[in-house]
Amino acid sequence: MKRKIIIFGILSVFLLYALPLHADRHGFVRKVVIDPGHGGRDPGAIGLLAKEKDIVLAISLKLGEYIEQNFDDVEVIYTRTTDEFIELRNRTQIANDNKADLFISVHCNASPSRRAFGTETFVMGLHRSKENLAVAKKENASILYEDDYLETYDGYDPNSPEANIMFSMFQNHYLNQSLTMASLVQDQFRDRAGRHDRGVKQAGFLVLYNIAMPGILVEAGFLSNDQEEKYLISETGQAHIASAIFRAFRDYKTYQDNLARQQLASANSNNNKPKAVETTQPASSQANPTPTPPLVNKPEKGNAHDITFRVQFATTSVERPIDAPEFKGMKGISFYFHEGMFKYTVGNESTLEEATLIQQKLHQNGFRDAFVVAFKNNERIAPAEAMRILNQNRQNP
Template identity: 35%
Template sequence: MAFPAVLTAQSDTKLALKTVCIDPGHGGHDAGCVSRDSKKTREKDIALSIALKLRDKIRAAYPGVKVVMTRSDDRFIPLNDRAAIANKNNADLFISIHIDATTNNTANGHSVHVLGQSSNKNRDLFRSNMELTRRENSVILLEDDYTTKYQGFDPSDPESFIFFNLMQNAHLEHSLDFAAEVDKALGTSKIPRSRGVRQNPFLVLWRTTMPAVLVECGFISNAGDLEVFRSDAGKNSIAEGLFKAFVAFKNKYDNSLKSGGAIPVEARREEPKREDIKPAAPEVKPVAVEEEAPVSGVYYGTQILASGRRRPANDSFFKGHKPKIIWTGRLYKYVVGVSDSLSEARKKNDELQKFFPDSFVVKVDGENVEIVK
């Protein structure tokens, strides 16, 4: 493995990213998601392996950066303590690493999450990404006295999520910036399919006092993703993607490389050879649909994806629909079913939900994309 050359620049270090906290999800008696086959591969083991690889990459390339681990072995760490570890060490960035699962074994790909209310409160909170949120947060039930530590939060009660409206991450902009870098960089990993950047009320992100993201690296319930997780090269490719995102974010955070630490001149590293991965069974696709251009500059539609990297309009993810692609300054947002009429856009959204269950109605005005309540 070839590492980049480094240089040392002497200047104001106040804006330098000097400490990163890496959080391998689950651990100990909390196995997280488990594969359905006889091998019973566990999320906690995959997450730890990827986290340790990421730690080693950062330490090798940035000896001046302190890397803090919430766990470095197989032990249970309460969600509350994970954030406390990051805060106690004055971390400048928090990266929580997880593996997703679903009853649909064709679902695959990575997703990146930052703190916030889920996209559409009018939907059933136990569907799609809210089910993921509830599952990750349910870890608190394994902790003693969780009702006191988490202010009565009940992971099985949708109403408990409302309080997150008042708990927005003060570092949301930087969190979104890093999330976009992660989403883009993982596109070069062995699990390249992006499921987008999302806002969710994850408890592990709630009490962090720095930019923070939770990365679902892929699906343990998908045969192709699982094959990647079971190979050392596969896990390394994911860690490499996370490292690339870290480099890109640190370069921005350090004000164009002006810091007192060791800064890579180039964020280029040798890429491991891609292994042949069996593709997942294709999902059902509708007949191709041509989107009509809106009559006015302001229009409504259904947002089906937000991603840090631009996808072509004919990408298979869009299942035949040709989206409007809006660059918002941090993310590319993909909107289909457009109309000047909100009521018409809502009708189209009802149909699109069959193919994009995480989608929601938005109002588009130039580069501004707002969720319609």
């Protein structure tokens, strides 16, 4: 029990103070850090024919080359370009010191089952399955190759169940953007590269938890699967994987740059204040410890596809009153019940841009983990999916 308390205390301090913020972040995507996983004395996953460290380096270099060839305004920074061992904390430091706008960590997977195959992309967050936890533990185990890792990472032990559970509860400041990029990557893997889509997932990764920017960890396939290993070591396979990630980056950059331009224009016209939002079904003013059926507020605003965007700022296991001290007197609060949790939001906007302005206001008011969530017909969907629907509507009015 004492060990659990110590771990809880250590990681609580991590979660509160570890994340540096770039106060002058401009919104445009101008720097990307590409992180080939493992390297040197850390081979990563080992297949029958190859090692993870070699495959992901080849893919990462191709990805960087594609970006440099197509975007003169983007600086590509690598955590490594040769077969060398880079500590996880140093990978994070490279990204933060360069004030990058996006972090892409490239990996290959492995499983005790040789039948497992496909791609998946992770963002930092709470793992909801044993499989997600297993992937995080595998990647975090790289610290075992570091000297004095217990001291370096303040007691974090990748083999400790308690540490992994607590660590995975960290939600980074850029979760919404990270989820968008991850969704775009999986779309490209599935639709363009023809890979099996294992989805966008969340888990606790050391290499992601302390980055001051959106970040993803890509698992490009399973070296434990004979056919997938052959694909990943081939020139064609590596080109397909790198190209898929590049196309996702292209779409992400296009969207983020457009959003930044709109926000800049709004600021220049002194019209960047979020308007007050009223919701039709606010959270009750009294706490109710008994879970209720799934709830969402009906949108007052909408568009042709009933897509709305809200800003989620709190998640609780029991319903909280709207005048709870932690809500700091916010107005127009509503909640929805999702995956066994009460999730509190403000705003009910027809565009992501409007919701992002509200998100920025919440960040200024102390809700630094607030992020945008999207709904279609009152059902939560990924923001990337919402944007695809709206873009299709613009192209086919």
